[in-house]
Amino acid sequence: MSASRTSKSDNSKPSTTSPIFDGRLNLEQQRKRAKELLRALRSGNSDAQTRFANTGHGISTAEAGNIQLADAQLVIARENGFASWPKLKNHIDRITEQNRQIATGTPPALDTPNTLHLRCGSDIRNGLGIAGFAGDFLEFADPFCQGPVPDLPLDQFVAIRADFIASSYHITPKDALARSQREYSALTTLDNYDHVVLWFEHDCYDQLILAFLMDFIAVTKPATRIELISVGEVPGVARFIGLGQLSPELLIWCWENHRVSVSDAMLEAGRTAWKAIRSTTPDALKAFVQSNTNALLHLIPALKRHIAELPDQKSGLGLTQKLALQIAADHGPLPVGKIFGHLMRSYDPLPYLGDLMFWSEIQTMMECQSPLFILSGDQEQDWPTRLFTLTETGLETLAGNRNFLDNFTGNRWVGGIEVSPRTSRHSR
Incomplete structure (x- = not known):
C-alpha cells in the first residue's frame, strides 16, 4: 500500500540517485x-x-x-x-x-520479546533485528500526507483511504483494502504487549500518522507502557531524511537518546492536530500551528510543510508541484527520477514523499487543459526514465503569471481539504 524510500514500506520514502549517509562517523x-x-x-x-x-x-x-x-x-x-x-x-x-x-553477535540487551516496535513503514525492521532488538514489529503506513483524510467513522474512513491508495499507487482495490484493514485492525492489539515503542521522524509522512496514533491511543486507552522515539536530526548527518537511512548502531543511539514516555499532553496535542488535519478548511490547522505547542516536538514544523501543499495564491501550485517545476527550470529537461532526486536531496525543506507518491503528484499535475510539462515516451516506459521538459505554460505558472487552478481539470487533497477548480479555493 505504500511508496518506497530507503524503503519505509512498498510506499514509503525514497532512495535518491546518490547514497544517503547512514550516520557512521569515522x-x-x-x-x-x-x-x-x-x-x-x-x-x-x-x-x-x-x-x-x-x-x-x-x-x-x-x-x-x-x-x-x-x-x-x-x-x-x-x-x-x-x-x-x-x-x-x-x-x-x-x-x-x-x-x-x-559484528561479534553480542549486541546489548535493549528490549524484551514482549515489546512491540510500531513504525510507519518497514525500513528499520531489519536494522532493529541486527541491532539486537528482540520485540515484535508492526507496520502502520497509511500515507495521510496524500489523498483524502475525511472526518468519518473508522470503517468508512478506511474504505476511502484504501480506494485512494489503490488508484494512486496502482494496487488492486482488493489488496489495498485487505492491507488497510489488516493494519488498522492490528492497532487494537497494542495492549497484548508490556511495552510499545513508536518510531517516527520529523516529516509530514510520519507526523500525520503520529497525530492519528495519538488520537487512537487516547480513545482506546491500551493497557500498556507506550514510549515515543521522534527524531529530527542525527549528529554528523547533514541531510537527515529518515530513520531508514541509519545504521543499526544509530538506531541504538536513537533508542538511548530520543525515547520518552507518551504523556497526556502528547495525546491531547495529537488529538487536536488530527481533528485539524481532517477539517475541510485550513483554519484549524493554522490555529494549531500558531499555538506553538511543543508537546510533540516535530509536529508543528511538519504541519507547516503540510499546509504548504495548499495552492499558492498567485500560481495555484502546492509546494511539491512548484518545486518540481523549479527543478526543471533550474536544470533544464531531466528524467523524472532525477527531478525526484533533486527534490529529496536539496530542494524540499522537509522531504517526505516516497517515489511512487511523487509519481502520483506528477500524474495529478498532468490533469490540465494546457500542459505544464511534456514527458517523453509512453506509459510502457519506466516513469523515472521519462524526460520532464517544461512548457511555456509551466514557466508562466511557476512565475505566478498564470494560476494552475484555472488550468487544472482534476482534484487533489491536503488532508480533509479538497483542491479542485470546482470548489472554493483554499490557499496559503
Missing part, C-alpha cells in the same frame, strides 16, 4: 578533516575562515598563525552537531563499540 576521517581545515586557515583560505566564524571563531588573518589543531577539531565537532571534540569522540567510540558487538 574518527580518523574527522581528525584528517581537522588537520586539512587548519592548513587551509593558515594559508588564508576564505572558506576556512568562514567555517571558523560560523562556529563562533571569528579569526583575522593575523590571528590564523596562533590557531591550534584543537581549535580546528572544535570546528569539526560543531559542524557535526557536537558541542566539543571530546563529545564527538565519545559518540564515535560508542558507535564503534556497538558495531563491534553487533
Whole structure:
C-alpha cells in the first residue's frame, strides 16, 4: 500500500540517485578533516575562515598563525552537531563499540520479546533485528500526507483511504483494502504487549500518522507502557531524511537518546492536530500551528510543510508541484527520477514523499487543459526514465503569471481539504 524510500514500506520514502549517509562517523576521517581545515586557515583560505566564524571563531588573518589543531577539531565537532571534540569522540567510540558487538553477535540487551516496535513503514525492521532488538514489529503506513483524510467513522474512513491508495499507487482495490484493514485492525492489539515503542521522524509522512496514533491511543486507552522515539536530526548527518537511512548502531543511539514516555499532553496535542488535519478548511490547522505547542516536538514544523501543499495564491501550485517545476527550470529537461532526486536531496525543506507518491503528484499535475510539462515516451516506459521538459505554460505558472487552478481539470487533497477548480479555493 505504500511508496518506497530507503524503503519505509512498498510506499514509503525514497532512495535518491546518490547514497544517503547512514550516520557512521569515522574518527580518523574527522581528525584528517581537522588537520586539512587548519592548513587551509593558515594559508588564508576564505572558506576556512568562514567555517571558523560560523562556529563562533571569528579569526583575522593575523590571528590564523596562533590557531591550534584543537581549535580546528572544535570546528569539526560543531559542524557535526557536537558541542566539543571530546563529545564527538565519545559518540564515535560508542558507535564503534556497538558495531563491534553487533559484528561479534553480542549486541546489548535493549528490549524484551514482549515489546512491540510500531513504525510507519518497514525500513528499520531489519536494522532493529541486527541491532539486537528482540520485540515484535508492526507496520502502520497509511500515507495521510496524500489523498483524502475525511472526518468519518473508522470503517468508512478506511474504505476511502484504501480506494485512494489503490488508484494512486496502482494496487488492486482488493489488496489495498485487505492491507488497510489488516493494519488498522492490528492497532487494537497494542495492549497484548508490556511495552510499545513508536518510531517516527520529523516529516509530514510520519507526523500525520503520529497525530492519528495519538488520537487512537487516547480513545482506546491500551493497557500498556507506550514510549515515543521522534527524531529530527542525527549528529554528523547533514541531510537527515529518515530513520531508514541509519545504521543499526544509530538506531541504538536513537533508542538511548530520543525515547520518552507518551504523556497526556502528547495525546491531547495529537488529538487536536488530527481533528485539524481532517477539517475541510485550513483554519484549524493554522490555529494549531500558531499555538506553538511543543508537546510533540516535530509536529508543528511538519504541519507547516503540510499546509504548504495548499495552492499558492498567485500560481495555484502546492509546494511539491512548484518545486518540481523549479527543478526543471533550474536544470533544464531531466528524467523524472532525477527531478525526484533533486527534490529529496536539496530542494524540499522537509522531504517526505516516497517515489511512487511523487509519481502520483506528477500524474495529478498532468490533469490540465494546457500542459505544464511534456514527458517523453509512453506509459510502457519506466516513469523515472521519462524526460520532464517544461512548457511555456509551466514557466508562466511557476512565475505566478498564470494560476494552475484555472488550468487544472482534476482534484487533489491536503488532508480533509479538497483542491479542485470546482470548489472554493483554499490557499496559503
